Amino acid sequence: MMNRIAEADGMRRGGAERRDVLTDFVRKIHVNRSVGQMAALLVAAFAIFTILRPAVFLGSYNLQVIALAAPEIGILAIAMMVTMLSGGIDLSVVSIANASAITISMTYTAVSSRAGVELANSLALPLVLLGLVVGVAAGAINGLLIAKVGITPILATLGTMQLFNGLELVVTGGRTLYGAPAGLSTLGTTTFLGVPAIFLILVVVAVAIGVLLDRISLGFRIRYQGANAEASRFSGISSTRTLLATYTIVGLLGGIAGVVFLSRNPSASADYGASYTLLVIVIAVLGGTNPYGGRATVLGVVLATLCLQVVASGFTAMRLSSQQYAMAQGVILIGAMVLDYLRGRGSSR
Amino acid sequence: MDISPAPRPVLELRDIVKTYGGVHALDTVSFTLLPGEVHCLAGENGSGKSTLIKIISGVETPDSGVIVVGGERHASMTPASAIAAGVQVIYQDFSLFPNLSVAENIAMPRQRAVGGRFYSARAARPIAQGIVDELGLALDLDADVAALSVADKQLTAICRALVSDAQIIIMDEPTTALTGAEVTALFALVRRLQSRGVSLIFVSHKLDEVLRVSQRLTVLRNGTWVATGAAGDYDRDAIAGLMTGKDIDTSRVVSAVPADAAIALEVKGLGRPGAFADVDLVVRCGEIVGLTGLLGSGRGEIAEAIFGVRPATTGTIAVGGHPVRIQSIPDAVAAGIGYVPEDRLTQGLFLDDSIADNVVAASVTAFAGRARLLDRARMLAFIQSVASRLRIKAPNLSLAVRSLSGGNAQRVVLAKWLMTNPKVLLLNGPTVGVDVGSKSEILEILRTQASAGMGVVVISDDIPELYSACHRVLIVQGGRIVCELAGDAVRVETIEQRIAA
Structure with missing residues (x-):
């Protein structure tokens, strides 16, 4: 974040030796490497599938599918990235999203069966807010366990993941619930200039988190916390407040993802997106997030999301199975890490 | 300043070169250690002392040069071959197992070295007792190492080195945590070790103390050899001059503070x-x-x-x-209140982050303006003014702190606190x-x-x-x-x- 500020400083001191300018330039590429790498990978994947199956892949249906499937995964991946930036992880974020969706769906169904469908539909906005409140509350529970009680994030959120998921199973009886405010379904089918509205939700979330990390002191504190928790403490930054805020915000993002679930499909269940948790970890890391904390970009994560969506729909276009897609995810992740290692070996020291 | 070694050296480094990413950590440095001598290795931080020790102990591989230990030529050592050749390093933290007893700590490496896959508590005790008696030490063999005083931990580490048949013991800042009496006791032990034919290399910045037991002295500066000679020929100021290459002002400068x-x-x-x-x-x-x-x-x-x-x-x-x-x-x-911590690297700095990020770490909140958005222009202006006031030497402020020298890194920590006024x-x-x-x-x-x-x-x-x-x-x-x-x-x-x- 500050690099961008400081770059201006570097330029202003124009008298710096050429070699310094050069090493600085190399360093900048290094910093933005993951973003560049993901952009290149995205273009490459797009090109490959376009060549292999131009008719299917470039069809507007296929592009719509990508733009509709990407937002929920993208928002969850951004949430995962924020926790990783702080040096933690949130395994419960998908359960939080489901909790939000289930709460909205159940309340909607309850209202519409007692007071009529019209009233229930007119309550779309309050219902969405209710879902977001559920997300915030669940995130705050994670935050309390991690920041106040001091449980390691991976264990705390593993626990709450099981807890939230169990509660959801009990409440829904393990069934898939049908029913969501009509407004949400409308949202899911609306497009602006061909771009689905829910894709714009992803864009808004990405910009908001970008502003948080770049322009708000909390964002700086989250990053300091992840870069070196000890130095952060010795700089007078309260890890309790920082982590509480981090996980609460991530809970909110989970709640938003739940709303997107319902917009795409007016149904909710406890086991929706069962494979998402690991997928969004993969995306966050592919997008350049340092799993040890302190380093991440929103742009990188968004590009990684799109990249994997392109691969997914490309595999569908090629009639390959979801198992083969899962393997491709693994290959891409390991490939990116190996590339990182090779490049790091060449340039470090 | 060359000393013609009459006895054959136990350790000889010839023209050692070691570079890290184009920077010479050691540039054709030679060093000899005579049997039974205490040799003081002096130099500022970054002079190459620790790299030299790492090369002797096999942690680092030299780019070129020759290492002769006990008459055998090596292009490089490995930690195992260094130990086999009788080289032992006693680091400042002693690298002991705090949850094991003194006897176990002393005997463990020996039992591993002789190839035993199983550890025997019964065999440990006599090994440890033997060396403690031989040196005439009053060490409680059954005490947990965690409960020992710093001086006793050091003695445990020395015993452990001797049990592994150390011929060359390298001690890193051995007197830093010791009282006057403990230093005297340590030096008495050092003389006993010398009489057993053990050679010691002392790395220390407390030159006064080390010169009391050292016979010879080698000074490094910026990775190059500067001087080797008899310890008696130098006083502290002369060594400080050799280490820095300039006369350092150590005079007392204090301003008058009114009593009220x-x-x-x-x-x-x-x-x-x-x-x-x-x-x-x-x-x-x-x-x-x-x-x-x-x-x-x-x-x-x-x-x-x-x-x-x-x-x-x-x-x-x-x-x-x-x-x-x-x-x-x-x-x-x-x-x-601001606090510049002792452990700069872990408590003071975010090593992989830029100078600017580090400098603003304790004061970001102060730059929040409308709608809590940070006023970045004002922030950078403040960072720049503090950085130039403290004369932080770096091509620009987006450089990672990891790349700075100790002195510059410490200025960054100072700048962080001056930002909070x-x-x-x-x-x-x-x-x-x-x-x-x-x-x-x-x-x-x-x-x-x-x-x-x-x-x-x-x-x-x-x-x-x-x-x-x-x-x-x-x-x-x-x-x-x-x-x-x-x-x-x-x-x-x-x-x-x-x-x-």
Whole structure:
């Protein structure tokens, strides 16, 4: 974040030796490497599938599918990235999203069966807010366990993941619930200039988190916390407040993802997106997030999301199975890490 | 300055070159160690001392050069071949197992080395007892290492080295945490080891002490060999001159502080059970107060309590005349206290982040403007002004702090606190790992800050530095301030005597 500020400083001191300018330039590429790498990978994947199956892949249906499937995964991946930036992880974020969706769906169904469908539909906005409140509350529970009680994030959120998921199973009886405010379904089918509205939700979330990390002191504190928790403490930054805020915000993002679930499909269940948790970890890391904390970009994560969506729909276009897609995810992740290692070996020291 | 070695050296390094990413850590350095000698290796941080030791002990591989140990030529060593050749390094932290007993710690490496896959508690005891008796030490073999004093831990590490048939023992800063009596005991043991034919390399910045036992001395500067000679031919100033390549001003420069100057920090009856008790401390605006004592005396704990790291349980603290309650670090920062920690690398800096990010770490919140958005232009202006005021030397502020020298990195930590405009600045070991040139510049920064009205507390075991900069020096022993030196009483010898008393 500050690099961008400081770059201006570097330029202003124009008298710096050429070699310094050069090493600085190399360093900048290094910093933005993951973003560049993901952009290149995205273009490459797009090109490959376009060549292999131009008719299917470039069809507007296929592009719509990508733009509709990407937002929920993208928002969850951004949430995962924020926790990783702080040096933690949130395994419960998908359960939080489901909790939000289930709460909205159940309340909607309850209202519409007692007071009529019209009233229930007119309550779309309050219902969405209710879902977001559920997300915030669940995130705050994670935050309390991690920041106040001091449980390691991976264990705390593993626990709450099981807890939230169990509660959801009990409440829904393990069934898939049908029913969501009509407004949400409308949202899911609306497009602006061909771009689905829910894709714009992803864009808004990405910009908001970008502003948080770049322009708000909390964002700086989250990053300091992840870069070196000890130095952060010795700089007078309260890890309790920082982590509480981090996980609460991530809970909110989970709640938003739940709303997107319902917009795409007016149904909710406890086991929706069962494979998402690991997928969004993969995306966050592919997008350049340092799993040890302190380093991440929103742009990188968004590009990684799109990249994997392109691969997914490309595999569908090629009639390959979801198992083969899962393997491709693994290959891409390991490939990116190996590339990182090779490049790091060449340039470090 | 070449000494013609009459006896064959036990260790000889010829023309060692080691580069890290194009930077010469060692540039054609040669070094010889004679049988039964104590050889002092002196040099500033970054002079190549630690790289040389790593090459001897096989941790690092030289780019070129030859290592001759016990008559055998090697292009490089591995840790295993170094140990097999009788090389043992005793690091500052001793690398002991705190949860095992003294006997187990001493015998463990020997039992591993002879190829035993199974550890035998019964066999451990006689091995350990043998060496302890042989050296005439009073070590409790059954004590847990965690419970030992620093001096006893050091003895355990020495015994462990000898059990592995050490011919060459390298000791890194062996006297830093020892009392005067313990240093004397250590040196007596060193002479006994010499008489057994063991050669020792001492790496130390406490040159006075080390020269007492060393026969020869080698000085490195910026990765190159500068001098080797008989220890008796040099005094401290001569060595410091060789280490830095320039004359260093160690004279005392303190500004006059009026007796009625406002009080920046007042501490009364501060205590925390098991750490320190009854600490009274007054620091006036414009004053630099030194706090010293042996490692483990409680000097650092007092500073950490004032900064809220581990808060005191009794006593009061007032900053600028206002009583403050300090239960956490944010409390202390809000009260106007800054703290430059001893462990700069882990507690002071975000190594992979830019200089700018590091400098602003303690003060980001202050730059929040409308809608809580940070005013980046103002932020950068502040960062730049502080960085140039402290003369942080870097091509630009987006450089990662990891790439800075010790002196520059410490300036970054200082800058971080000056950004908060503190009333009181506590510094724990402000010049540890900083080269002599930067050292006097850092002290000059502290003088400037004090003159501008800040109260400064320096916690340090670098006595010439305390002498050079402090108006008063307080000496901590067993968690209490036992002595206060002011004015003409602040002298290097006096401080040394009182600390070791």
